[in-house]
Amino acid sequence: MIHKIAILGASGYTGAELVRLIATHPNMKITALSADRKAGMSMGQVFPHLRHLDLPDLVKIDEIDFSTVDLVFCALPHATSQSVISTLPQHVRVVDLSADFRLRDLDAYEKWYGKPHSAPELQEEAVYGMTEFYRDEIRDARLVAGTGCNAATGQYALRPLIEAGLIDLDEIIIDLKTGVSGAGRSLKEGFLHAELSEGSHPYAVGGVHRHLGEFDQEFSKIAGRPVKVQFTPHLLPANRGILATVYVKGDAQAIHDAFAKAYGSEPFVVILPFGEVPSTRHVRGSNFVHLGVVADRREGRAIVVCALDNLTKGSSGQALQNANLMLGHEETAGLMLAPVFP
Structure with a gap:
């Protein structure tokens, strides 16, 4: 069966990435693409690397007939998805790529995003989109909230360890590096080539990064008590990729064994041999996660x-x-x- 797909916010990086992936999908056909400022243009004009594909032109959201659409990918800016998804017909299933439905607690959403949630009734039905850990709930959901990219990386490294009780929950440090495409396609002075290249810097330092809301929510839920990690992201002069180095107090071999057990049947999570570490180069353009474990010189870390x-x-x-x-x-x-290399 071929399902009809709409992508809202298709002129952004995540929208283009969705088109690239769905182009090889045997059971999905893109029937509608929306954009705001670029409405009326073809996808090939906005993203020349996609010009070989037979795609509908970009239109405004209110020009789309959702009566024949089976599923919508909502790749809109934060705080926009809530109002848009509220207007969609009930038969349409939705995967939201923004932060609008990631946090179950409405007060936590207001704390991290600076405004009250405008669609609390939708938040009640939203399922957190970490596929490997919410597979059954996602299968039956009408609305799935995609995770933050930094939040996903930290969770792959820590969820099985917290669940198995293998690490000290009060001594977790996540040192993360991320490519600039995570900030979106909008023009920002700090992301100009001359401003960003040949250097790297931390940002949102000291516990103010919004993805901490997801870490707090998910890790505390697993542990059954509050868990607050130390987290510092750094911006890399690279287009794409995330590398998280996570420091924990626990037995390294037991941690590696726990990963092998937790992810052994997962198609996209690759556990490297003990003592080896991954590189963003080896996952570029792919849906794979690479995990490595190394014993620290200090015993028990x-x-x-x-x-x-x-x-x-x-x-x-x-x-x-x-x-x-x-x-x-x-x-x-x-x-x-397969990942793109070199």
Whole structure:
């Protein structure tokens, strides 16, 4: 069966990544693409690397007929998705790539995003989109909230360890580096080539990064008590990719064994041999996650390193993986592309 797909916000990086992935999908057809400022243009004009594809032109959202659409990918800016999704017909299933439905607690949403939630009734039905851990709930959901790309990376490195009780919950440090595409396509002075290249810097330092809301929510839920990690992201002069180095107090070999047990049957999570560490180069453009574990020189401490592509597994690939479950397709459909190297 071929399902009809609409992508809202298709002129952004995650929208383009969705188009790239769905182009190889055997059971999905893109029937509508929306954009705001670029409405009326073709996708090939906005993204020349996609000009070989037969795609509908970009239109305003209110020009789309959703009566024949089976699933919508909502790749709109934060705080926009709430109002747009509220207007969609009930038969349309939705995967939201923004932050609008990630946090279950409405007060937590207001704390981290600076405004009250405008669609609390939708928040009640939203399922957190970490596929490997919410697979059954995602399969039956009408609305799935994609995770933050940084939040996903840290969770792959830590969820199995917290669940197995292998690490000290009060001594977790996440040192993360991310490519600039995670900030979106809008023009910002600090992301100009001359401002960003040949250097790297931390940002949102000291516990103010919004993805901490997801870490607090998910880790505390698993542990059954509050868990607050130390988290510092750094901006890299690279287009895409995330590398998280996570410092924990626990036995390194037991941690590696726990990963092998937790992720052994997962199609997209690769556990490296003990003592080896991953690179963003080896997951670029793919839906794969690479995890490595190294024993620290201090006894009883370990270093976990996780790499993924922020636009694919951290966002659009994760969204397609969830959509596959929701529509009854093979979970890996459209997602087995090998990473791009070099």
